[in-house]
Amino acid sequence: MKISYLGPKGTFTEMAARGLFKEQELVPYQTIPFCMDAVAAGEVDATIVPIENAIEGSVNMTLDYLIHKQRLPIIGGVTVPIAQHLLVHPENRQQPIEKIVSHPHAIAQCHDFLQAKLSGAEWEYMNSTGAAAEFVASHPEQKIAAIANELAAEEYQLVPLHENIHDYSHNRTSFVVLSRTLDMLHLQEPEHIADKTSLMVTLPSDFSGALHQVLSAFAWRKLNLTKIESRPTKTGLGNYFFLIDVDGLADDVLIPGAVSELEALGCGVDILGSYPCYQLVPQAEKIR
Numbered sequence: 434m435k436i437s438y439l440g441p442k443g444t445f446t447e448m449a450a451r452g453l454f455k456e457q458e459l460v461p462y463q464t465i466p467f468c469m470d471a472v473a474a475g476e477v478d479a480t481i482v483p484i485e486n487a488i489e490g491s492v493n494m495t496l497d498y499l500i501h502k503q504r505l506p507i508i509g510g511v512t513v514p515i516a517q518h519l520l521v522h523p524e525n526r527q528q529p530i531e532k533i534v535s536h537p538h539a540i541a542q543c544h545d546f547l548q549a550k551l552s553g554a555e556w557e558y559m560n561s562t563g564a565a566a567e568f569v570a571s572h573p574e575q576k577i578a579a580i581a582n583e584l585a586a587e588e589y590q591l592v593p594l595h596e597n598i599h600d601y602s603h604n605r606t607s608f609v610v611l612s613r614t615l616d617m618l619h620l621q622e623p624e625h626i627a628d629k630t631s632l633m634v635t636l637p638s639d640f641s642g643a644l645h646q647v648l649s650a651f652a653w654r655k656l657n658l659t660k661i662e663s664r665p666t667k668t669g670l671g672n673y674f675f676l677i678d679v680d681g682l683a684d685d686v687l688i689p690g691a692v693s694e695l696e697a698l699g700c701g702v703d704i705l706g707s708y709p710c711y712q713l714v715p716q717a718e719k720i721r
């Protein structure tokens with residue numbers, strides 16, 4: 434079985450993929466949309482993509498591509514501890530850093546650190562933390578540092594100038610597994626922490642109290658919502674749909690009942706997936 438992930442080697446997405454798919458072939462792609470397109474094209478059986486970070490919130494690239502361009506079912510989820518480190522080429526240990534390269538989410542997770550310690554350095558966004566580490570490794574002539582993880586440090590032979598530079602402890606990112614052909618994941622490892630059903634709900638326009646009624650359809654059935662978020666429909670300013678996560682797997686009665694009630698109110702409802710969620714535990718050991 435082949436699984437696509439946001440590459441190159443050494444990304445957090447690779448960590449997530451390795452945690453879930455120990456025996457499978459992992460295939461790196463350059464962007465999140467390319468990862469999803471690879472599933473649609475049949476090049477891989479599934480993909481794993483980041484969906485939400487505890488500090489930065491939703492990964493809009495994933496949500497928007499999933500909703501608007503490549504509607505693949507969600508078959509599993511995994512939460513990964515995120516520790517960011519400032520990595521340099523071994524030849525540049527003593528050099529002043531002029532530029533920081535990384536994924537925009539990774540840079541945002543370290544704002545306080547960068548402002549306090551490296552306020553003079555400029556930033557350059559890259560497709561992933563792994564791509565940033567690879568860039569630093571292949572440009573020893575530049576006074577640059579990557580924000581990336583310990584897997585990338587090892588993969589690209591970089592050394593840490595500062596470890597654990599993320600602004601909040603308990604930094605976590607959730608990833609989802611998308612596939613058209615595979616069934617819902619059912620793994621012995623890593624730790625299974627919850628089950629979720631993810632829905633997309635579009636409200637009828639000009640309907641006062643619509644959101645209140647949507648929430649009531651879940652509330653009186655005692656369906657616990659673990660997330661509700663609005664995203665633009667991209668059809669005009671002020672038009673939104675809602676992404677709602679319900680605690681538990683879709684059953685035969687309560688979730689179909691809630692969906693029918695919402696449809697009767699004129700809402701559009703799509704079930705994006707009903708799936709188990711796992712978690713990886715933080716790595717105790719430090720990097721070099």
Ligand SMILES: O=C(O)C(=O)C[C@]1(C(=O)O)C=C[C@@H](O)C=C1
Nearest residue numbers: 444445446483536538561562606
């Ligand atoms: O760049 C990576 O290493 C990724 O896997 C992407 C990504 C993200 O999209 O948020 C994943 C986890 C971290 O939050 C930082 C970056």
